Amino acid sequence: xxxxxxxxxxxxxxxxxxxxLRCSPMKGHSHVYWYRQLPEEGLKFMVYLQKENIIxxxxxxxxxxxxxxxxxxxxxxxxxxxxRGDSAAYFCASSPGQRTYSNQPQHFGDGxxxxxx
Amino acid sequence: xxxxxxxxxxxxxxEGDSAVIKCTYSDSxxxxxxxxxxxxGKRPQLIIDIRSNVGEKKDQRIAVTLNKTAKxxxxxxxxxxxxxxxxxxxxxxxxYGQNFVFGPGTRLxxxx
Numbered sequence: 001x002x003x004x005x006x007x008x009x010x011x012x013x014x015x016x017x018x019x020x021l022r023c024s025p026m027k028g029h030s031h032v033y034w035y036r037q038l039p040e041e042g043l044k045f046m047v048y049l050q051k052e053n054i055i056x057x058x059x060x061x062x063x064x065x066x067x068x069x070x071x072x073x074x075x076x077x078x079x080x081x082x083x084r085g086d087s088a089a090y091f092c093a094s095s096p097g098q099r100t101y102s103n104q105p106q107h108f109g110d111g112x113x114x115x116x117x
Numbered sequence: 118x119x120x121x122x123x124x125x126x127x128x129x130x131x132e133g134d135s136a137v138i139k140c141t142y143s144d145s146x147x148x149x150x151x152x153x154x155x156x157x158g159k160r161p162q163l164i165i166d167i168r169s170n171v172g173e174k175k176d177q178r179i180a181v182t183l184n185k186t187a188k189x190x191x192x193x194x195x196x197x198x199x200x201x202x203x204x205x206x207x208x209x210x211x212x213y214g215q216n217f218v219f220g221p222g223t224r225l226x227x228x229x
Contacts, residue, residue: 033216042221056216105151108160
């Protein structure tokens with residue numbers, strides 16, 4: 001029973017390059033959430049997606065950042081023209097779909113550590 | 118929007134003692150409160166959760182209590198062990214289709 005899969009685990013980019021982070025949710029999960037974590041800090045919500053829909057992107061910077069969750073394939077968090085301040089751990093989480101309308105826990109992947117040189 | 122505060126930020130206890138971490142939330146519409154444990158360099162892992170129609174929930178050495186009136190909820194760990202050392206995060210959510218708002222975390226150290 002595979003959990004949430006994120007790749008790559010570590011990603012190094014130079015300033016100005018693009019970073020693409022991938023997340024495959026747990027089997028049967030159709031909700032994906034992206035969080036950012038700086039060292040010694042908490043988890044900051046970025047974006048919440050369902051298949052082919054962005055539900056809430058209130059935590060994502062308006063420029064350079066975008067996210068998608070296509071009908072087929074993983075969710076992708078894309079950061080264009082990276083800057084040093086983008087260095088962080090980016091975690092993806094997933095939760096089940098619409099069987100119930102009560103909250104379901106989110107299950108996290110191992111994260112992608114992004115380093116900007 | 119929702120704001121979640123968490124105290125203390127660091128906590129050291131002797132092995133075998135109890136540890137209590139408290140969180141407060143601002144939005145009375147929040148109705149789901151999970152707790153996550155994150156070891157160094159690893160993913161956050163769900164350890165227990167509670168919904169607003171319940172006042173207390175236990176799972177072996179871990180318990181969570183919820184006071185909706187005061188808008189706070191607490192994590193209790195009894196008979197702590199060194200492997201309990203980690204950062205613990207509380208979160209609050211308003212329901213289906215809503216993201217989680219996390220507290221800033223508590224670093225728990227269990228001293229042998």
